[in-house]
Amino acid sequence: MEKMLMKGNEALAEAAIRAGCKCFFGYPITPQTEVAAYLSRQLPKNGGVFLQAESEVAAINMVYGAAAAGVRTMTSSSSPGISLKAEGISYLCGADLPCVIINVQRGGPGLGGIQPSQADYWQATKALGHGDSRVFVYAPNSVQEMVNLVVIAFDKADEYRVPAMILADGLLGQMMEPVSFPEISANKTEKPWATDGHGNNRPHNIANSLYLKPDVLENSIWERDSRYKQMEMTETMADYYCCDDAEIVVAAYGASSRICKSAVKAARDQGIKAGLFRPVTLFPFPKNELKTACRNAKKVLTVEMSTGQMVEDVKLALECKIPVEFYGRTGGIIPTPDEVLAEIKKLNENKGE
Amino acid sequence: MTDNILIAGFGGQGILFAGKILVYAGMASGKEVSWLPSYGPEMRGGTCNCSVVISDEPIGSPLVITPDVLIALNTPSLEKFINNVKPGGVVLIDTTMCDAKVTREDVKVFALPATEMADTNDLKGGANIILLGKLLGETKILTEEAFAKAVEKVVPISKPKLRENDMRALTLGMQY
Amino acid sequence: MAVVFEKPHALTDVDLHYCPGCTHGIIHRLVAEVIDEMGIEGDTIGVCPVGCSVMAYDYFNCDMIEAAHGRAPAVATGVKRSLPEKFVFTYQGDGDVAAIGTAETVHAASRGENIVIVFVNNTTYGMTGGQMAPTTLPKQVTQTTPFGRDTAVNGFPIRVVEMLATLSGTALAARVAVDTVPHVKEAKKMIRKAFENQKNKTGFSVVEVLSTCPTNWGLSPVDSLTRLQEEMIPYYPLGIYKDVNVRTVREVNA
Numbered sequence: 125m126e127k128m129l130m131k132g133n134e135a136l137a138e139a140a141i142r143a144g145c146k147c148f149f150g151y152p153i154t155p156q157t158e159v160a161a162y163l164s165r166q167l168p169k170n171g172g173v174f175l176q177a178e179s180e181v182a183a184i185n186m187v188y189g190a191a192a193a194g195v196r197t198m199t200s201s202s203s204p205g206i207s208l209k210a211e212g213i214s215y216l217c218g219a220d221l222p223c224v225i226i227n228v229q230r231g232g233p234g235l236g237g238i239q240p241s242q243a244d245y246w247q248a249t250k251a252l253g254h255g256d257s258r259v260f261v262y263a264p265n266s267v268q269e270m271v272n273l274v275v276i277a278f279d280k281a282d283e284y285r286v287p288a289m290i291l292a293d294g295l296l297g298q299m300m301e302p303v304s305f306p307e308i309s310a311n312k313t314e315k316p317w318a319t320d321g322h323g324n325n326r327p328h329n330i331a332n333s334l335y336l337k338p339d340v341l342e343n344s345i346w347e348r349d350s351r352y353k354q355m356e357m358t359e360t361m362a363d364y365y366c367c368d369d370a371e372i373v374v375a376a377y378g379a380s381s382r383i384c385k386s387a388v389k390a391a392r393d394q395g396i397k398a399g400l401f402r403p404v405t406l407f408p409f410p411k412n413e414l415k416t417a418c419r420n421a422k423k424v425l426t427v428e429m430s431t432g433q434m435v436e437d438v439k440l441a442l443e444c445k446i447p448v449e450f451y452g453r454t455g456g457i458i459p460t461p462d463e464v465l466a467e468i469k470k471l472n473e474n475k476g477e
Numbered sequence: 478m479t480d481n482i483l484i485a486g487f488g489g490q491g492i493l494f495a496g497k498i499l500v501y502a503g504m505a506s507g508k509e510v511s512w513l514p515s516y517g518p519e520m521r522g523g524t525c526n527c528s529v530v531i532s533d534e535p536i537g538s539p540l541v542i543t544p545d546v547l548i549a550l551n552t553p554s555l556e557k558f559i560n561n562v563k564p565g566g567v568v569l570i571d572t573t574m575c576d577a578k579v580t581r582e583d584v585k586v587f588a589l590p591a592t593e594m595a596d597t598n599d600l601k602g603g604a605n606i607i608l609l610g611k612l613l614g615e616t617k618i619l620t621e622e623a624f625a626k627a628v629e630k631v632v633p634i635s636k637p638k639l640r641e642n643d644m645r646a647l648t649l650g651m652q653y
Numbered sequence: 654m655a656v657v658f659e660k661p662h663a664l665t666d667v668d669l670h671y672c673p674g675c676t677h678g679i680i681h682r683l684v685a686e687v688i689d690e691m692g693i694e695g696d697t698i699g700v701c702p703v704g705c706s707v708m709a710y711d712y713f714n715c716d717m718i719e720a721a722h723g724r725a726p727a728v729a730t731g732v733k734r735s736l737p738e739k740f741v742f743t744y745q746g747d748g749d750v751a752a753i754g755t756a757e758t759v760h761a762a763s764r765g766e767n768i769v770i771v772f773v774n775n776t777t778y779g780m781t782g783g784q785m786a787p788t789t790l791p792k793q794v795t796q797t798t799p800f801g802r803d804t805a806v807n808g809f810p811i812r813v814v815e816m817l818a819t820l821s822g823t824a825l826a827a828r829v830a831v832d833t834v835p836h837v838k839e840a841k842k843m844i845r846k847a848f849e850n851q852k853n854k855t856g857f858s859v860v861e862v863l864s865t866c867p868t869n870w871g872l873s874p875v876d877s878l879t880r881l882q883e884e885m886i887p888y889y890p891l892g893i894y895k896d897v898n899v900r901t902v903r904e905v906n907a
Contacts, residue, residue: 129500129512129630147735155516173734177727178760185724185757189731192718193698197731215721238516299539300497300512302504319716319732321739324695328665330710332719386537460542 127302133158149186156228184212191221192331194318200226214253218333222281239456240294245433260288361404362413370399387464411441485526486550491605496527501627503531511539603646610650661685674874704746723754726761765822783869818894824856
């Protein structure tokens with residue numbers, strides 16, 4: 125298959141079209157704007173709808189409407205814009221409507237900066253909206269994976285009736301790499317629940333998140349939670365590099381996992397038994413995969429472009445049986461392979477402790 | 478073998494374009510490649526740089542911090558990045574735009590008045606490609622053939638004059 | 654036995670939760686009658702708001718979507734853009750349309766979004782217990798303006814259809830009331846016109862319906878209608894403010 129060079133943002137936009145995305149609603153924000161720009165040119169050509177909304181709030185609610193109508197739909201933003209979308213995402217969860225949400229993360233809080241960051245991990249995986257709501261969170265680490273995971277995100281969102289987020293960052297969005305687009309078979313998921321007009325041949329459908337009776341609401345939440353549990357059992361994804369005999373396992377996702385891979389490679393060159401564990405799904409978090417990766421580990425180092433968020437999930441998954449250390453840079457600073465290598469060396473020297 | 482290349486200058490000097498030519502040429506040579514631009518709030522005139530990695534193996538960090546090759550198209554860029562260049566690395570400088578001197582002795586420096594050469598050869602804005610030509614001539618990092626394929630990919634077929642100019646600029650640089 | 658009166662098919666059998674004397678029921682009925690008469694129930698998707706009509710999704714027989722507070726026009730946009738051949742309407746109150754959802758309302762209008770907004774103005778937040786609304790009249794006492802709306806503090810009521818009539822994307826902006834039989838008939842005519850606009854792809858149509866809230870106004874249903882006539886209509890004059898199909902009130906007056 126011929127490879128072409130594309131920016132991460134453009135690749136995921138193209139992948140969305142190929143995955144059958146019919147409606148995109150968005151609002152400009154750096155560093156994700158190429159997603160919208162690309163789709164404004166290409167989506168109408170492919171029979172879809174591109175609409176620039178008046179706000180992030182409106183955009184996610186347009187997604188809510190399109191999702192309720194039964195079409196594949198997507199929005200894209202960057203950290204501050206995702207905060208604005210939080211309301212709509214909670215409603216999408218509450219009404220069990222599938223969609224794909226892109227977050228090309230930048231530094232925060234507030235306006236923060238526009239350089240790459242991974243500081244929205246907690247927001248994405250724990251509380252993207254209010255209430256007992258979760259979304260699939262996929263963390264690509266290459267332009268090719270931006271493509272592959274967008275396709276999976278659409279499929280899984282439909283299958284589980286749970287929104288799916290692609291948690292990327294400014295580095296992945298802006299970088300160009302060779303990428304190829306696999307043939308994608310059209311979505312087969314039936315949507316008998318869609319509010320697309322009953323055509324006088326079925327009872328009316330309702331897309332709704334309001335349940336004023338607590339017992340009814342509780343039941344609906346537990347039912348949804350059982351789907352989250354199912355996701356945790358069958359939908360986790362992870363990637364390993366040199367973990368088999370690794371005494372020092374580095375855990376990192378997205379852009380920082382690439383920096384860590386360089387560092388692990390350098391550590392191996394120096395005779396250190398280092399490995400890299402990379403969660404591809406952040407929710408559900410690949411706990412068992414992490415345990416497998418750490419079967420020979422004496423120390424674990426979590427590296428993030430944040431002050432330390434995923435590190436909590438790593439500790440929980442390992443049940444504090446292996447010491448877990450953290451190294452992070454934040455605010456738009458990308459850690460260097462040398463910095464990570466220095467941390468690996470430090471842990472390697474003290475691995476017996 | 479991995480080449481980490483950093484191209485730096487002002488916005489508008491074709492920094493990102495030169496990077497694209499390099500990655501396409503790398504791709505045409507069957508290598509792994511990545512391209513990462515700096516991005517900031519300014520649209521025109523601000524400082525601009527571009528990280529290019531060309532490698533025989535899958536690329537880890539696409540961000541070039543310690544370049545094997547630095548191509549500097551202005552003084553601030555040279556001053557900012559010269560000390561990051563790996564010992565034994567290569568530094569290319571457009572002396573028309575850059576009057577700073579390199580005091581390091583552990584790097585190979587190739588200085589040429591690329592902007593002036595472009596202007597006198599009716600290749601306005603071609604300093605970036607002239608410098609790439611010099612890089613090809615001195616390091617054999619990529620072949621001229623791969624470069625020609627890259628130009629075909631990056632410059633649309635509807636602009637034959639631009640394609641021709643890019644190839645002419647490349648030759649100028651290679652022969653300097 | 655001859656049937657002399659029946660419920661429109663587009664309304665379900667669910668009992669309405671509205672307070673005695675509230676005019677929401679009439680307005681629901683008017684929308685449902687229009688849907689019945691046009692024969693479009695199977696092709697209609699309604700979007701209901703947050704506010705007193707929050708549970709309207711249970712009352713209309715067409716497919717229904719419950720939106721977040723103020724977001725109904727954005728949700729309707731998403732539906733309409735996905736299914737351009739279907740009919741999409743929102744049913745919203747004053748807080749929804751003119752406070753928390755002002756941006757969504759204005760931009761749906763400015764885009765000429767081919768939808769219908771049925772906007773129920775009763776000058777108060779009914780469901781939460783009668784607080785100040787963007788349409789609360791000057792000096793009107795509410796739970797959050799206990800000494801009457803002070804325009805120096807709270808500003809002025811928004812005349813929504815007048816504002817929306819200024820936008821190029823608006824096809825129909827009209828204000829009606831449901832206080833008398835002739836007004837109810839006129840209201841239905843206007844709602845029908847709005848749906849016909851959508852059928853003809855004419856663009857954005859908004860029908861503001863002056864409505865009562867006896868419970869929170871602290872008035873009997875009859876006195877509430879009197880208040881609507883004596884206080885609301887003078888501030889919110891009835892009429893068509895924009896109709897791309899005919900000359901507007903203002904043009905006629907000029």
